[in-house]
Amino acid sequence: MRRIFAYVFITATVVIIVLALTQSPLPKGPGVELVVTKCQTCHGLEYLTDSAGISREMWAETISEMEEYGMEIEPQERETILNYLATYLGPHPPSEADRSPHSSKSRNRTIDAAELYRQSCAACHQAQGEGMGRLAPPLAGNEMLLKDRRYALLVVLHGLEGEIEVGDRTFDGQMPPMAHLRDEQVAAIVNYILTAWGNDQRRPTDFAPLSPEDVTKARSESLTPQQVWEYRRKLR
């Protein structure tokens, strides 16, 4: 019987902790669990979020104040908590997009779309988007890209396979899916090819730039390269 009680107690505790973490109003980031556990024992986390924006020094003072109130933490824990508070509730918190799981490595790095294009696309589509013989279609002045705001995005994420015409040229190759790129990178590259090389002069004025959220959504559609080709056919 005691074992059952112990079991129920542990389960309940785990559930409460998990609930506290998932419902936590705090931004996700390294150390957030520790902050939730330590700071919630005496008052709600809204005390923390209400103070968001203060400097690292002020967070350090706040932590000392809490220690005077009786909070017990190890020096190592103090460091983790201070780093978290100064970063995520500090004067310059990372933006929502920087926090998405696909971008944890890219924190504090800005995306250079032209450079990404050079690395990921130019080998086939060439530096000025002019395409390569009969092997890769041009992206500069390619009407298909400008007919539909999402088409190029689908090609990058899911690939393309099937015979296509661009201008007076025919291609029957394969574009490999580039799904390894992170959402922000894909959004940046696609926005780049939709505006570079004079494409911005040709595209409809109501063409809103793609956001990383658009990419997340398109990624979840999991199309085959042939289905993307079908999609292209319907754009004519």
Ligand code: HEC
């Ligand atoms: C031992 C209890 C205790 C713990 C643990 C605790 N606090 Fe507090 N905290 C207090 C008390 C007491 C107040 C003061 C006033 C009140 O209740 O309005 C307070 C107030 C605050 C305030 C409001 C502004 C201020 O300086 O009074 C902030 C911000 C705050 N706490 C942050 C934290 C953070 C961050 C943690 C975790 C690292 C934490 N607290 C953990 C007891 C605690």
Ligand code: HEC
């Ligand atoms: C390995 C070569 C290769 C690479 C690398 C490559 N592509 Fe492609 N891409 C192709 C080929 C080949 C096609 C045409 C496929 C077909 O014939 O069905 C294509 C088609 C496209 C199309 C559709 C064009 C149309 O008219 O429908 C877009 C948009 C596109 N690529 C964008 C990109 C972008 C952006 C990158 C970099 C993230 C990239 N491609 C990287 C080979 C490549």
